[in-house]
Amino acid sequence: MREISLDRLRTLVAIADLGSFAEAARVLNLSPPTVSLHIADLESRVGGKLLSRTRGRVQPSAIGETLVERARRLLADAEQALEDVQRQVQGLSGRVRLGASTGAIAQLMPQALEILSQRHPAIDVQVAVLTSQETLKKLAEGSLEIGLVALPQTPVRQLRIKPWRRDPVMAFLPARWECPQVVSPDWLAAQPLILNDNTTRLSRLTTEWFASDGRQPTPRIQLNYNDAIKSLVAAGYGATLLPYEASTPLPDTRIAMRPLHPLLWRQLGIAHREGDIERSTQYVLDVLWGLSAQ
Structure with missing residues (x-):
């Protein structure tokens, strides 16, 4: 028929x-x-x-x-x-698909989602755990609306990538250790280490930081989930290097944080497709820009 x-x-x-x-x-x-x-x-x-x-x-x-x-x-x-x-x-409801790393999702997305649920409760944000490269690929394909990516990134045709946050990378150490007030590559390389796996931008940053002092340490374990890394630090298994977002709660009292010398920064950007943006997507972007820290 x-x-x-x-x-x-x-x-x-x-x-x-x-x-x-x-x-x-x-x-x-x-x-x-x-x-x-x-x-x-x-x-x-x-x-x-x-x-x-x-x-x-x-x-x-x-x-x-x-x-x-x-x-x-x-x-x-x-x-x-x-x-x-x-x-x-009209932006009164909608679905927004967002890709980000585990670190950004665990530390920054809860704040954004809480604000969004108060302002626009009918907007459903679907979050996918992805590397920066996977996020950019899916944005270009049209299967994501927003991506939180590590910077710098090579420009991608039809995508807009703008700096979002610049957070210091700190040494996270078991509180019971005797630690210097400022942590150097030389001192930290001699400690048992728990580091991000080598698929992440943070891994490349920390490798370059150690190399600035001629160090190339081998970690006890590599993970790609920052909360799991912090749990191991709290248990005394080793030390790590992680970004510290000032707007997030302080870590476990069993963890001591120390600044680095030389300083190290983790930079994140927001990526989305060029052209017209749906209102629901724009509302999510507005909330994220409100969490920017320079």
């Missing part, structure tokens, strides 16, 4: 409700011949009579009742779909 248009189904339902071709034409703002054409087209497609006239009133046949019942559901679904889309266009 060929596709049946919603306009024809709407005409059928109107006639069933009003009992008259003429009334249906008036309510739908159609000419009587157009109403008759709609019904003739439906009857041709289903292969049977949909309406009958009884005592001057038009009523659905048995076949017509079945189609009217289904048509009501289809029209209601179509109306709901339009309302949902309009709410998304």
